[in-house]
Amino acid sequence: MQISFKPITQVHLIVLIAIFFGLFSNQSFFLNVIKVYPLTFSNLFFVMSLFFVLVSLITIIFTLFSSKYTTKPLLITTLMVSSFTSYFMQTYNVVIDDDMIRNSLQTNLNESLDLLSIKLVLHVLFLGVIPSFYVYKKQIKYASFRKELFMKLKVLGISLALIVFLLFTFSQFYTSFFREHKPLRYYTNPTYWIYSIANYINKTSKSETVVKSIGGDARVEEKEMEPKELVILVVGEAARADRFSLNGYTKETNPLLSQESDLVSFDNMHSCGTSTAISVPCMFSLYGKNDYDYEKGLSTQNILDVLVNTGSVDILWRDNNSDSKGVALRVPYEDFKTSDKNTICDTECRDEGMLVGLDKYIDSHKNRDILIVLHMMGNHGPAYYKRYPKEFEKFKPVCKTNQLEECSVESINNAYDNAILYTDYFLSKVINFLKSYDKTHEAVMFYMSDHGESLGENGLYLHGLPYFMAPDTQIHIASTIWFGDTMKKDLNLTKLRTLTNKVLTHDNLFHSLLGFFEVDTKLYDPKKDLLYDVKIPE
Numbered sequence: 001m002q003i004s005f006k007p008i009t010q011v012h013l014i015v016l017i018a019i020f021f022g023l024f025s026n027q028s029f030f031l032n033v034i035k036v037y038p039l040t041f042s043n044l045f046f047v048m049s050l051f052f053v054l055v056s057l058i059t060i061i062f063t064l065f066s067s068k069y070t071t072k073p074l075l076i077t078t079l080m081v082s083s084f085t086s087y088f089m090q091t092y093n094v095v096i097d098d099d100m101i102r103n104s105l106q107t108n109l110n111e112s113l114d115l116l117s118i119k120l121v122l123h124v125l126f127l128g129v130i131p132s133f134y135v136y137k138k139q140i141k142y143a144s145f146r147k148e149l150f151m152k153l154k155v156l157g158i159s160l161a162l163i164v165f166l167l168f169t170f171s172q173f174y175t176s177f178f179r180e181h182k183p184l185r186y187y188t189n190p191t192y193w194i195y196s197i198a199n200y201i202n203k204t205s206k207s208e209t210v211v212k213s214i215g216g217d218a219r220v221e222e223k224e225m226e227p228k229e230l231v232i233l234v235v236g237e238a239a240r241a242d243r244f245s246l247n248g249y250t251k252e253t254n255p256l257l258s259q260e261s262d263l264v265s266f267d268n269m270h271s272c273g274t275s276t277a278i279s280v281p282c283m284f285s286l287y288g289k290n291d292y293d294y295e296k297g298l299s300t301q302n303i304l305d306v307l308v309n310t311g312s313v314d315i316l317w318r319d320n321n322s323d324s325k326g327v328a329l330r331v332p333y334e335d336f337k338t339s340d341k342n343t344i345c346d347t348e349c350r351d352e353g354m355l356v357g358l359d360k361y362i363d364s365h366k367n368r369d370i371l372i373v374l375h376m377m378g379n380h381g382p383a384y385y386k387r388y389p390k391e392f393e394k395f396k397p398v399c400k401t402n403q404l405e406e407c408s409v410e411s412i413n414n415a416y417d418n419a420i421l422y423t424d425y426f427l428s429k430v431i432n433f434l435k436s437y438d439k440t441h442e443a444v445m446f447y448m449s450d451h452g453e454s455l456g457e458n459g460l461y462l463h464g465l466p467y468f469m470a471p472d473t474q475i476h477i478a479s480t481i482w483f484g485d486t487m488k489k490d491l492n493l494t495k496l497r498t499l500t501n502k503v504l505t506h507d508n509l510f511h512s513l514l515g516f517f518e519v520d521t522k523l524y525d526p527k528k529d530l531l532y533d534v535k536i537p538e
Contacts, residue, residue: 008141013138021055027086057159059159102277203295243420262493264480266499
């Protein structure tokens with residue numbers, strides 16, 4: 001069968017492609033709709049009306065931006081992008097909002113390659129490349145300006161009238177659809193990702209950002225001859241609280257940390273966001289989850305700046321993830337994602353490589369308080385099996401593909417748990433490293449994951465859903481803290497362990513770091529300092 005490339009009018013091509021989107025690129029949308037509105041007789045016609053409303057809306061968007069010079073580029077670009085978005089929505093049940101777009105743009109090449117598969121290539125071929133080739137080859141028959149305008153107005157009028165008619169006809173359904181089931185619209189393709197890109201551009205294309213200074217009054221107040229603070233803050237990646245055996249998980253994923261008597265696990269810690277691009281800047285921000293947004297975070301100094309402003313704290317950020325998401329722009333930063341810097345690399349560079357050479361850094365900053373941030377690769381998905389050396393493959397069988405939907409639940413969980421096992425090993429190495437400085441410094445290891453992860457529960461994979469609709473698995477995170485002997489003598493650890501029953505969040509990090517370094521500033525809120533109520537009075 002030959003594809004016809006006979007001339008076609010501009011509006012006919014737009015309607016044809018809009019129907020194509022409705023039929024082939026919105027599987028995720030309609031599957032989620034059917035979960036809410038099962039295909040009973042009363043719901044069937046409403047679900048059918050959604051198809052026509054969606055096609056009409058897509059037609060309106062394309063018609064408004066179509067012209068002799070823009071129609072083909074617009075359709076081809078939309079087809080290609082939508083073929084990718086539909087794949088990820090169908091495969092991992094993710095939502096393509098402005099936060100997901102930001103997170104994707106900040107993802108490095110190696111992380112992107114983890115998502116590559118034959119299934120993705122075929123999906124893009126059939127839903128992107130082939131229809132784009134059809135649009136490219138199809139000759140568009142243009143009429144005079146007046147006739148083209150009339151046809152556009154006619155299509156816009158018919159499409160709008162159809163939408164209004166269907167909204168009124170099924171008003172009782174659309175009332176609940178728009179008011180009670182708003183998240184469903186996040187799965188429409190291409191309308192929602194187009195909206196999200198516009199929203200992202202609007203947030204990021206404003207005039208040059210002026211960073212507001214905070215903590216100008218910050219001063220370290222510690223006794224003379226008191227040991228200096230040495231804090232290693234480990235920022236984890238996609239580690240769930242319920243996968244730490246320290247928190248009651250049945251598999252032994254923390255065999256080494258469980259041996260540390262001076263370690264406390266916060267099993268009720270929750271993240272500020274569901275993606276690295278949001279959570280990492282938010283957790284270092286003065287603004288708590290309820291007040292934080294991307295613009296405020298970008299235009300205001302963070303806790304690292306406040307500590308620098310004291311003039312008493314030296315900071316080093318080492319990164320084995322994508323980057324610091326803007327947090328470490330004004331402090332020393334080292335990239336450990338390649339073998340140029342990281343000396344422990346096999347199939348990929350390992351988190352433990354970030355510990356190499358830290359002794360030299362500490363020795364060169366004697367008589368100074370020190371904060372070292374280690375940003376882990378951790379449990380970055382979907383290729384969990386790549387996140388740990390072979391000797392940590394304790395739990396078997398293991399899912400060894402990035403197409404998680406093709407693996408058994410058991411094998412996905414095993415791969416993820418093996419990565420947690422490697423995190424246990426890494427954190428244990430951090431603690432043992434700090435123990436060598438226990439006599440000369442007040443040593444602390446504070447571990448906090450950036451967000452959690454879905455492993456197939458209710459058909460969800462990975463992370464990144466809008467916070468209000470995200471499951472607990474994406475926001476309930478692993479977090480632990482360890483104290484050296486010099487530090488713990490001033491703390492009531494028994495009392496601190498009672499906090500594990502209290503709901504804690506990323507909001508606690510900013511003020512806890514101020515407390516660790518004994519910083520006096522108006523920004524400090526003792527109620528959010530994890531150690532404030534457990535310090536032993538002098």
